[in-house]
Amino acid sequence: MQVRELTHTTFKTLVFFSREACVFCVWENRRWLRYMMWFSRKWRILRKTGKFLLIFALVSGWLFSGFPQIWDNPRIPPGPRTAEAATTVIVLNFTQTILTAGTTTATWTVPSDWDNGSNTIEVIGGGGSGWADNTGAGGAGGGGGGAYAKATNITLTPGAAIDYQIGWGGATTSIGAFQVGAMNGGDTWFRAGVVGSSTCST
Incomplete structure (x- = not known):
């Protein structure tokens, strides 16, 4: 077996390559270590975020589901809301009677449900009525509307006969050789002559 003697130059060459290999290995290990540390930090952040989201979802579901109930007054968690029908009823119930006929005195019978x-x-x-003009002094004018009157909460007896009258319109005017004035309309009244409860309009 032949043993070759390592010269000084050969030894220096081996030492150089060994040192470079070690430096390369150390550099690769440090890079791998940095990568692992970065991945570990990201993983911890992801785990914390995942735990938070999971806990938030569980608590939200518990609060909105209302089950299981851990306290009665006040209720914890609050129970689910239920739809309820409205209990307030507004009734507009009234009777309207319009009397339009009869230029002479007539009677109206008080109904049984009259509310004083x-x-x-x-x-x-x-x-x-309007007035007429045949003199050329000016155009003829129209007649005015009838007056209005109102009474409220009149006391009447159901079944009683109440007198009333519907006012007639003013009489027509004819054209002659002069001006003709307008004519007044008739009176409308309800229970006239009864003090405190009569309604009259001219």
Whole structure:
């Protein structure tokens, strides 16, 4: 077996390559170590975020589901809301009677459901007629509308006969050789002559 003697130059060459290999290995290990440390930090952040989201989802589901209930008054968690029908009922129930016929005195029978504390009686008088002009002084004017009157909460007896009158319109005018004035309309009244509860309009 032949043993070759390592010269000084050969030894230096071996030492150089060995040192470079060690430096390369150390550098690779440090890079791998940095990568592992970075991955470990990211993994810890992801785990914390995942735990937070999981706990948040569980608590939210528990609060909104209302089960299981751990306290009665106040209820914890609050129970689910339920739809309920409205209990307030507003009824608009009234009877309206309009009397439009009869230029002479007529009667109206008080109905059985008459409410002395909630009623209104309104009357409108007959409108006036227009006036005529044949003198050339000016155009003829129209008649005015009838007056209006109202009474509220009149006391009446159910079944009683109440007198009323509907006012007629003003009489027509004819054209002659002179001006003709307008004519007034008739009176409209309800229970006239009864003090405190009559309604009259001219």
